Amino acid sequence: MDGAGYRVYRRLSTTQWAKVSGSSLLTCPSFVDAPPATGQTFLYEVRAVDKAGHESAGSADVTAVTVDRTGPAAPTGLTAIGDDFSPPGHRPLWLATEYVAAPALSDWVAGHGPLPPAALRALAAELAAALAAVHACGLTHRDVKPSNVLLGRDRPMLIDFGIARAADDSRHTSTGGVIGSPGYLAPEQAAGGAVTEAGDIFSLGAVLVFAATGTGPFEHPGEQPSAASLLYRIVHEPPRLDGVPAELAPLAAARATGRPGVVAPASMVQAWTMRGYAATVSPAAGRRGFDELVELLDEGGYTSVVATDSELEFARELVPGDHVSVEEVVESISPEKKTGLGVGRFVTTVKTYRDQGGEVVATQRWRTLRFRPAAKPDTAATPDAAKPDTAEPDEAKAAEPRAPRPRPALNRDNAFWFEAAKEHRLVIQRCLSCETLRHPPGPCCPRCGSFEWDTVRASGRGHVHSFTVNHHPRHPAFDYPLVVAVVELAEGTRLITNLTGVAPEDVTVDMPVVLDWLDADPDLSLPVFRPVASEDR
Template sequence: MEMLDGSDPVAVGGYPLLARLGEGGMGRVYLSRTVSGRPLALKMVRAEFGRELGFEERFAREIRNSDRVRSPWTVSVVDYSPVGQRPQWLATEYVAAPSLAEWVQRYGPLPERSVLALAVELSAALGAVHAAGLAHRDVKPSNVLLSRRGPLLIDFGIARAAEDSRHTRTGGVIGSPGYLSPEQASAGGSGGPGDVFSSAAVLVYAATGTGPFSRSGEEVSAAVLLYRIVHEEPTLDGVPAALASLLRSCLTKDPQQRPTASTVGALLEGLGGRTGDWLQLLPEALETDLAAREAQAHALISAPVCPPSPASVSGEAAHGPDSDGGTAVGPFATGVPRWRSSGRAAWAIAGAIAAALLATAGTLALQHREADDATGGKPSQSPNVASLPTSWTGTWVGTGPGTPSADGVTQARTNDFAVTLTLHPARRGELAGKQVSEVTEVGTGRELGCTEALELREVRKTSMVFEAVTSHPTDQSAVASCPKGNIYVVTMTGRDTLSLDDEGAQSAGAPSALTRR
């Protein structure tokens, strides 16, 4: 992570830039955050791509495709640039973790047990991608994060957006040459079997420090690597004996002869590998590295951020988040008690808690975006004071499906999920109303909903940010805990309809929209 310099904008798409995370073929990646304090990795696409015919459409299409993949092994797309905006950018959830490439370069190959755990998680990640009818197409060490919650595949779907244009440049191809499949290296096309080939090459790198078509200490051109991939057999010296045979079958030249990702996962289980073992097998040095990265990111995200001046912002205001780690259409957030969960759900819960802490500390970013639009074209009482527009006042209701198919352990099984939101005139920092949720648990009939007093925290162009400053069970006799501090970002989508942006706290099964009563 590097501090910003004069070549970096202060903000992109309305999101403040806090530090530089890296730079690749597609552009620079920055640490950023949402208005509610959720950490983001924001990739700003190089200008040359935006000038190429058809790239913008491919870029948007592949982002939408990537958002179809919902699994514990991928990061969620949060927002991206609207059509026609320059520069183009993409914001995903940020995970403070080194890539496999960073780790091996600094500390060397992973221990054998960690390689097996990585293999299991990577095959499960690809299985989820392929089950969605998609392919990653750029599996390489720098696109695998060694996070605390498990190995994560990043940059899914984005590589394909650049594929056509990359082929037009001096014989270049998409991805890192040492990890491409033969069919991708020779013809440019790749699907699920190509991902299996690339993931096997990545595992060879994790175990030995070099790819299967490289030699230790040598520097060769991309053309040489591509030739070896297409015509030569892989080198597996140093790969654990238990994995060598399986990886060799994944690295066969004929894509039809390779096992599928799910088959690889089953074979790895036969070798003693299990999903979920990763955390117990982290190298001690990786634990230390993760803790340092998390502390550094927390310090940057928690620091107050001055609102960017119009001249220092790249791109227009963000058009609204698309996902928040697990739901294709954001459920309307309510005060349902949080249940213990794992994977992406746990990350969403942790993000909500962090957002609440940041909000109460007064560190919400971009607090001056109220402008005249937020008050119906009328000037606010002072440059730093904005009010809830009168069009928002009244009672809003909605009903969601609940979560009747949940497991009842990590997530409650609930029936219909009713929400009543009452708003009245208020200025920023004042109480603006309350939100009442009524949620019945399947089987027991217990009421799990919460009633919250909402304070207006932020006034934006078409949306408002509220914080639950008090919260208690809707059923006063209930023993469930209702934590305060939840952040809700609500958008007016019509004269009589409200929806929740997938940025703040949220509960599965809640309504996605409310209507005026």
């Protein structure tokens, strides 16, 4: 055990010896009385770190690499070097790597508590770069966890390639077995499925949650769940992001989905390329080809338009910093067709969305119906005998039943609010973790990401934050002019509501208001606000 200039330091376990010489660490597995898989696992690690080292030169975050002692020098910047002196054709007998005197992330957090936001951002950037280097070699690490992250003096380091696999290697260490460490696995990994690069990114997100909170994303503080419980939660429950700093919660949530960072909602690609209000009222000097098409259709009497369908295909997800442009071409114009709206033509265009580098990020097939509005019946030609009984306008209006008020879109996130309103109680959702109040209601806290909440009852006092007076279009359930205001409650949240008991011209910003109730029908009660009277003060 003293060959090759190494001195025995200590025995690590029944299957491994460690020897050091200077700053090197020699791992020498003892295959006597060892499980059958020990030698094979060691062989995988030697091959994985060899592949990572030779194909990721300059990636200073990957901390293991083997090189042939007779071959070229080790890549600059790698933090660990390994030598394999095994005879040709034999399995590796030992692996020498650089010895790093640094604590594991798991030990550091246990002894010192969660990392501050600045350290978390640095940790995320360094580990993401390390995984990028590993993935560029065609490998997946498959066991990214706090104990496999060393907090080195200069940078964090990713270690332990014992279960890493090449992307084209479909073998498993056991048939149907779960490979990795419970608590930090991706759902597909926990279910025994194939592990991809996205699984490593998911595990990285779980490690960052641990670093930020001291608890894994599928554990509760203070508990020690079984491996079976952790695997079940990973597959069937969302990760817990309680305690993750607000500025890092979006990143942690993105990593928890297997993405390297925040991405944009895919369907928003169309909205981001719309001209917007400013461009509409101040159009560019030049005329677009689509404008000419619309003018030709208008000349043919097809002055009305309705969208019929849209088919989107996405080449990649957009990320913050992308600049998106769109090019639209006419694919087809149908023969004239008779529809329920009138006679018209279906116009199909194809929009191609590109990023700042000119690469296609999405395509959209957009179909509209350009039609001539159907003529309305000529009421002037109606015989007097066929005309309805004419009554005074006010009497006829009073005799007609009032149109029902539009119904709110109820779901599991807001049903509690409308149920409380039926009892004339105005409630505000409150996060149980950070006690932040929020409105409109939602499933999780926008500040800390917690899914735990309750409600508090509002005082019913507030002031007008902003308002508008609606005149058109008119809905038969409302009286016009209709004052719609954003009211800021004394508790700090805001809601959109109607103002009653005040003329539109008398409404002002910051005007004090007090809660009142509108019972629209037996199943719908809504909060409205009126000016604060002297008796309300």
